[in-house]
Amino acid sequence: MLLIGGRAGVGKTTVGWEISDRLREAAVAHAILEGDYLGQVHPAPPGDPHRSAVTEANLTAVWGTYAALGHRRLVYTNTVSVLPDSAPMFERALGPGVRIIRVLLTATDTTTLTRLTAREIGSALDRELAGSARKSRLLDAHSPPDTVRVATDDRTVGDIAAEVLAVTEWMAPDTGGDGGR
Template identity: 30%
Template sequence: MRVHPVPMLFLSGPPGVGKTTVAWEIFGQLVDSGNSPAFVDLDLLGACWPVPDDDPHNERMKARNLGAMWQNYRAAGARCVLAAGVIESRDGLALYADAVPNAVPVLCRLYAGRQELADRIVRRGRERGADLDKLTRRAAQLSAQLERDDIADFRVDTDGRGVPEVAREVVKEWLRLTGDVDGS
């Protein structure tokens, strides 16, 4: 039995950069082009309380859930994985990739300038009633950290660009790095 690689695209970046929105757009583009993707939001995979003291972002839970979901996605015919969430270290990326047998992980860091992040958070936050100042500060801090400790395979700037354009650029670079997004 031939074991097929599982291309995995991780979209990382600070709050407001567009990780989930871009991932959904890529999902649609892949479906439209005849591919068989699965999509996961890493934050939702770890939405469980309490979190362990030694794992404050609940990454082990997220990875276990990703592995369990992949089994179901694969049985349903999915051949690649799109995952949106903040990934701050190579160890974190490895934890997620190890949850999916034969994974070929690629990490894309989405980038937006400080003012663009703040504007997006304000637009999005009006609907949620969030603490916008706190979230804006966190986004700026995380963006600076991800820029400083860059572990991504590639970066895509999102400032002043539409979601479809950003998604096309991400897929183009992903294809350049992997040669295939459908694990064939």
């Protein structure tokens, strides 16, 4: 499992899709999920104010479908997915012993301001900017030591995706007997 985390505006979704495209081109079986969508329900379910239980239930259900098809690799993008307190959810949803590769995408305040200003055309810009700065500090302070940090400032999506993919070793010839799954 490849977890791609980072503050709002850092490029998680864009890099995730670029990685997926490169894996498709290399005929490497995989699935990709944007974790933010798994908990998008309002109001929050009773007893689940942070929507973590609904996120886990949806992840378990979707991964169950992918796993039944034979998939063994998952690209998962979500702001705080790289934090250690997320690991138990992934182990419950994907099964014990899942190998987790954590990548934290980083960007300066200036870069994220530029990206979020272009992306947020509604009323959420100020909230997104404040949340992005807060999450950046949280991620810097609490990401585990094995988290690979990848700067995204002034780089192409292709370069960033190549660096992240190199960490996974998923593009190496598959010798696991599962046909790249």
